[in-house]
Amino acid sequence: MTLAPSRDSVLPDRITNASLRSFLGGVGTVDEVMTHRRVAELATRSIKKDSKRAALLTAVRMMDLTTLEGRDTPGKVRQLAAKAIRPIPGDPTIPSTAAVCVYPNLVPVAAEAVAGTGVRVASVATYFPSGQLGTPEKVAEVEHVVSLGADEIDMVIDRGAFLRGDYLAVFDEIRRIKDACGDLHLKVILETGELASYDDVRRASMLAMAAGGDFIKTSTGKISPAATREVTLVMLKAIADFADATGVQVGMKPAGGIRTAKDAIRYLVILNETLGAGWMTPEWFRFGASSLLNDVLMQIRWLDTGRYQDPDHFTEA
Amino acid sequence: MQDTSKVTDTTPAKTTGATIDLPGDWRYAPSRQSSAPVTIADRYGLFINGGWQRPASGEWFPTINPSTEETLSEIAVADGADVGRAVKAARNAYEEVWGPMSGTERAKYLFRIARMIQERAREIAVLETMDGGKPIRESRDFDIPQAAAHFFYHAGWADKLEYAFPGIDPKPLGVAAQVIPWNFPFLMLAWKIAPALATGNTVVLKPAETTSLTALFFASICDEAGLPPGVVNLVTGAGETGAGLVSHPDVDKVAFTGSTAVGKRIQADLAGTSKKLTLELGGKGAHIVFDDAALDDAVEGVVNGIFFNQGHVCCAGSRLLVQETIHDRFVDKLKRRLATLRVGDPLDKNTDVGAINSRAQLDKITDLVESGVADGAEIFQPRCDLPERGFWFVPTLFTDVSQSHRIAQEEIFGPVLSILTFRDPEEAVTKANNTPYGLSAGVWTQKGSRILWMADRLDAGVVWANTFNQFDPASPFGGYKESGFGREGGRHGLLAYMDTGI
Numbered sequence: 001m002t003l004a005p006s007r008d009s010v011l012p013d014r015i016t017n018a019s020l021r022s023f024l025g026g027v028g029t030v031d032e033v034m035t036h037r038r039v040a041e042l043a044t045r046s047i048k049k050d051s052k053r054a055a056l057l058t059a060v061r062m063m064d065l066t067t068l069e070g071r072d073t074p075g076k077v078r079q080l081a082a083k084a085i086r087p088i089p090g091d092p093t094i095p096s097t098a099a100v101c102v103y104p105n106l107v108p109v110a111a112e113a114v115a116g117t118g119v120r121v122a123s124v125a126t127y128f129p130s131g132q133l134g135t136p137e138k139v140a141e142v143e144h145v146v147s148l149g150a151d152e153i154d155m156v157i158d159r160g161a162f163l164r165g166d167y168l169a170v171f172d173e174i175r176r177i178k179d180a181c182g183d184l185h186l187k188v189i190l191e192t193g194e195l196a197s198y199d200d201v202r203r204a205s206m207l208a209m210a211a212g213g214d215f216i217k218t219s220t221g222k223i224s225p226a227a228t229r230e231v232t233l234v235m236l237k238a239i240a241d242f243a244d245a246t247g248v249q250v251g252m253k254p255a256g257g258i259r260t261a262k263d264a265i266r267y268l269v270i271l272n273e274t275l276g277a278g279w280m281t282p283e284w285f286r287f288g289a290s291s292l293l294n295d296v297l298m299q300i301r302w303l304d305t306g307r308y309q310d311p312d313h314f315t316e317a
Numbered sequence: 318m319q320d321t322s323k324v325t326d327t328t329p330a331k332t333t334g335a336t337i338d339l340p341g342d343w344r345y346a347p348s349r350q351s352s353a354p355v356t357i358a359d360r361y362g363l364f365i366n367g368g369w370q371r372p373a374s375g376e377w378f379p380t381i382n383p384s385t386e387e388t389l390s391e392i393a394v395a396d397g398a399d400v401g402r403a404v405k406a407a408r409n410a411y412e413e414v415w416g417p418m419s420g421t422e423r424a425k426y427l428f429r430i431a432r433m434i435q436e437r438a439r440e441i442a443v444l445e446t447m448d449g450g451k452p453i454r455e456s457r458d459f460d461i462p463q464a465a466a467h468f469f470y471h472a473g474w475a476d477k478l479e480y481a482f483p484g485i486d487p488k489p490l491g492v493a494a495q496v497i498p499w500n501f502p503f504l505m506l507a508w509k510i511a512p513a514l515a516t517g518n519t520v521v522l523k524p525a526e527t528t529s530l531t532a533l534f535f536a537s538i539c540d541e542a543g544l545p546p547g548v549v550n551l552v553t554g555a556g557e558t559g560a561g562l563v564s565h566p567d568v569d570k571v572a573f574t575g576s577t578a579v580g581k582r583i584q585a586d587l588a589g590t591s592k593k594l595t596l597e598l599g600g601k602g603a604h605i606v607f608d609d610a611a612l613d614d615a616v617e618g619v620v621n622g623i624f625f626n627q628g629h630v631c632c633a634g635s636r637l638l639v640q641e642t643i644h645d646r647f648v649d650k651l652k653r654r655l656a657t658l659r660v661g662d663p664l665d666k667n668t669d670v671g672a673i674n675s676r677a678q679l680d681k682i683t684d685l686v687e688s689g690v691a692d693g694a695e696i697f698q699p700r701c702d703l704p705e706r707g708f709w710f711v712p713t714l715f716t717d718v719s720q721s722h723r724i725a726q727e728e729i730f731g732p733v734l735s736i737l738t739f740r741d742p743e744e745a746v747t748k749a750n751n752t753p754y755g756l757s758a759g760v761w762t763q764k765g766s767r768i769l770w771m772a773d774r775l776d777a778g779v780v781w782a783n784t785f786n787q788f789d790p791a792s793p794f795g796g797y798k799e800s801g802f803g804r805e806g807g808r809h810g811l812l813a814y815m816d817t818g819i
Contacts, residue, residue: 005334029763031783034614044454046348046666054343237613240337244649247334272341273657280341 005247011210020167020207027206028241030198030234039229045269049303052265056300059264059292060087062282063097064122064253065317066290068129068221074109077102081113083317087297094297098282099152103128104145111149122152122187126177129191129220131156135173142180152185153177154288156220159194162204170204174211187253187286188213192231193223201231205238215251221288226256229266236274249278255288261299264292293317339656348666350453355443357530360391363399363553364536366406367546373398378555380529383450384663384672384707392529395552400521400561403550407492407519408567410547415519416489420476427472427515429542434465434507437538441531445503446663448530450672450708451626453664456503463788464507467806470790471515474811478516481808487815489517490593491569496559497532498575499525499674500629500730505574506532508805510549511790516814518570519548523562525575526555527675560586568592570814574631577728577754577799595803595813597631597795599728600756603749604634604785605739605771608643610761614783616650618759619734622785624658624670624712628732629678631800632757634785635729638745641738648716648736656699658712670732673708682710682731689715689724694735720751728754742767746774755797759785778804 003009012019047055065084067076077100084097099120102110110121125145126138142153155177161169178186188208192201208216216235219226232254239250254267264287271285279285294314301309360377362369372393379388395403415423434441441464442456451460478487493513497505502524513520524532532551539549552558556579563571563583570593573583577598587594604622606615622634639647663671673679690696694715703709710731718725718735725735739745749758758777760768772780778796781787788794793809795801803813 029609029611031611031614033784034611034617037784038614038617044458044666045345047345048348049346051344051346058343243335243337249335268343272343273339275337276339276341277343278336278338280343 003247007210007212007246007248010206010242010245015168015171017166017168020171021165023210024167024203024206027203027238030202032198035198035230035233039233039270042269042273043229043266045266047265047269053300053303055265055268056261056296056303057095058268058280059261059287059296060097061095062286063293064099064101064255064286064288065097065293066101066221066255066288067317068101068103068124072103072106074106077106077109078113080317081110081119083293083315084119085114085117087293089315094300097293098286101154101288104141104148107145107148107150120151121149122154123148123150124154124220126155128154128156129222131158135169135176138173139176139180142177146181146184150184152187153181154187154189154217156189156191157204157208159191162200162207163196167207171207171211174208174213178212185214186212187215187217187251189217189220189255190235191220191223192218193225198231198234201234202238205235206242209238209242209248209250213250215253215286217253217255217288219254219256219288221256224257227254227258227288229270232267233270233274236271240275249284251284251286252279253286253288258287258289259291259295261292261296264296290317337653339653345667347662349662350443350446350457350664350666352443352447352664354440355447357390357444361393361529361533361553363393363395363403364533364539364549364551365399365403366410366550367540367544370399370402372396378526380448380527382447383527383674384704386706389448390530392553394554395523395558396554397561400552400558400565403521403552404492404494404562404565404567406547407521407550410545411489411491411519414545415514415548416517418517420478420517423514423517424472424475426542426544427468427475427511430538430544431465431468431472433538433542434461434468438462438465441503441534443664444534445531446671449499449502449528450663450674452668452671453666454668455626460501460504463790464504467504467507467511467790471511475515478811478815481811482817485817485819487516487811487817490814490816491518492567493518493520493570493572493814494562494565494568495520495522495572496563496575497522497524499528500626500631502528503531503535506535509572509574512805512810513572513814514548516811518814521550521552521562521568523552523554523559529553563587570594572803572813573597580801593813595795595805596801597803597805598799598801599730599754600631600633600796600800601636601726601728601752601754602632602634602757602759602777603636603638604759605745605749605761606637606639606643606647607762607764607767608640609763611763611783612643612647612650615761616647616654618761618783618785619651620654620658622759623734624732625786627670627673627710629674629730630786632779632786632794633730634757634759635734636725636749637734637736638739638748639736641740644738648714651714652697652699655697655712655714658699660701660709660711661704670712673710673731676708678730679708679710682729682733685724685727685729685731686713686733689718689722689733689735692719692722692724694718694722694724720748726752742771746771750774750776753799756800757781
């Protein structure tokens with residue numbers, strides 16, 4: 001028997017808090033000790049030469065080059081966009097990043113700057129980073145951001161509701177925001193640094209995927225810890241189980257705290273050995289990062305020349 | 318050897334859409350650990366009374382690299398005369414130097430040896446991998462650090478033995494004859510030598526025929542550490558050398574790790590003597606996976622339990638008992654994970670499964686796998702490119718295995734997992750215990766009370782819960798039933814080398 005892909009296939013017929021609780025009770029658990037052991041084992045993968053170059057170029061293509069500061073200006077965003085389009089001025093062998101990620105106010109500036117280049121504009125919404133407002137206001141914000149010309153929306157879940165067990169509130173909010181996004185890609189931030197356990201991360205991942213998230217994302221970057229490799233492995237395994245159960249492919253975005261090329265390669269190793277080729281593209285995996293790009297570029301230059309260039313040779317975004 | 322890469326579709330309803338296709342198409346470039354720091358002599362003599370000696374027989378045998386079949390060196394064959402000289406040297410050292418020495422002084426030597434192992438860890442790891450075929454990742458991250466940890470741990474006991482067993486004044490036994498296997502050559506040497514020396518005994522050790530090189534390297538460490546002559550002696554050779562050693566009349570203690578068949582012969586041979594004996598023999602460990610377990614993590618544990626060191630592990634979890642309700646899902650997950658195992662050059666830092674230790678072992682594995690197919694079990698092997706030379710075996714799963722199949726009963730000592738199902742905890746315990754062996758078991762469930770219930774009923778020297786293959790020098794290790802007796806490691810391990818007067 002073959003079924004068409006459908007997120008509903010894992011959901012109860014009647015969505016209530018009780019039925020969602022029982023759905024999440026059945027998604028299985030995570031063992032912390034073995035998760036850490038697996039991540040430590042994969043960290044010993046030794047990635048050299050051509051496989052390292054391939055990984056670094058892939059990491060550039062997967063990057064959501066991000067600036068999320070109160071002091072961001074149109075000038076800074078235009079600079080960021082230029083860096084995203086052509087990471088090393090005058091070197092067309094270095095690909096563009098996947099997207100730039102900015103606050104709503106700066107979406108029109110970013111959209112104009114990247115127009116026609118293939119680089120997408122992602123914007124955080126839903127009263128990022130805390131999400132401390134009602135669902136109607138969040139939906140209204142998302143509708144506004146969509147009208148400003150964003151291609152992708154990064155929302156945060158209501159952690160308060162999740163932690164007190166009001167799964168229906170979290171689920172319903174994600175659904176309404178996905179409706180407001182229309183065809184735009186919705187990334188759902190779980191803010192794993194505020195969730196209590198890997199079991200919670202797994203449940204939140206399943207809830208976000210069942211509710212309609214196109215991507216699940218670790219963190220806002222405003223809470224510590226942000227992305228970790230362990231949390232990422234837990235989420236990738238949830239994505240695998242969700243794909244097996246529903247046929248629906250969901251993407252992954254670790255964000256926050258990923259600063260070095262070595263880090264990025266370790267994430268890609270985990271991805272490669274957990275979900276494989278089908279996810280190894282910017283369509284299904286993103287890095288949310290601001291300072292990672294230059295370290296990756298520096299490593300690519302090192303592979304090219306055998307020398308480390310002075311950081312001043314790499315432009316600030 | 319069969320190479321059936323087809324995954325049998327066992328799930329009742331598959332959806333179209335996203336599929337997980339492993340291994341990914343990002344290939345890691347070879348990342349080979351250099352063997353340059355290692356120097357291997359053309360020929361090794363016997364290490365007796367602190368010096369290198371020619372074998373009385375004048376005979377030598379080659380030791381090869383099982384991943385290339387190239388000869389690495391020639392090793393002396395010790396005969397009865399050599400064994401006699403080694404035991405005599407150990408006896409003298411025991412009576413004149415090591416026995417009378419204070420625990421504090423013995424500890425200094427052990428600490429020194431532990432530090433020297435750490436300092437030269439990379440050399441030892443490379444040598445271990447070249448001579449035995451295990452992945453460098455394992456020799457570097459597991460075998461050698463654990464060996465150093467055993468010397469550190471026992472160094473700590475050397476001057477505290479009177480506190481280990483309050484009210485008892487324990488005494489050393491004398492000369493210990495130790496025979497070790499080829500699966501963890503350097504680590505088993507540490508498990509044997511560290512407690513023997515800490516408790517004041519002297520040692521004659523025989524490494525396995527196919528893996529003598531790291532033991533010979535250890536001899537040079539003893540020499541550089543200034544260990545008094547005769548405290549540690551090494552005799553190399555095959556089974557005959559070992560038989561001569563354990564039956565030597567002037568030996569006080571015999572410690573053997575290896576096959577159950579040989580262990581039985583040694584026990585028979587020692588009957589009626591005053592020699593103290595400990596045996597660490599074969600196993601057919603069971604993983605028991607309940608339907609409430611963290612499945613992906615259980616998959617990791619099961620994979621580690623059987624493919625670690627190519628399955629050449631006495632406590633390997635070589636049988637998987639999986640609760641019937643999750644069988645299909647769990648097997649699918651296992652197959653997917655198997656596809657990511659990297660089999661090949663043991664010196665490549667990314668290799669997960671290295672070479673089979675010897676042609677003889679490869680033949681044994683092949684024979685048992687053929688019996689599994691003939692008995693009607695269903696075989697699964699991922700697609701795998703194996704090197705042309707050397708001894709290799711593709712990681713293998715068997716489903717539809719019955720308790721009466723040879724692959725469910727006999728120790729395969731290779732990368733082969735037999736999968737059975739159970740319905741309730743009682744049946745799981747019955748099946749797990751239905752083997753002559755009793756070395757290890759793994760229980761996978763989120764329910765704490767069930768872990769305790771199972772651990773009480775499983776006849777196994779070690780029961781791991783929600784993990785597998787975790788070792789620590791402070792934790793005793795040993796078997797039930799035909800897996801042997803006596804413990805190694807921890808306070809219990811000291812008893813094997815001490816006369817407590819009880």
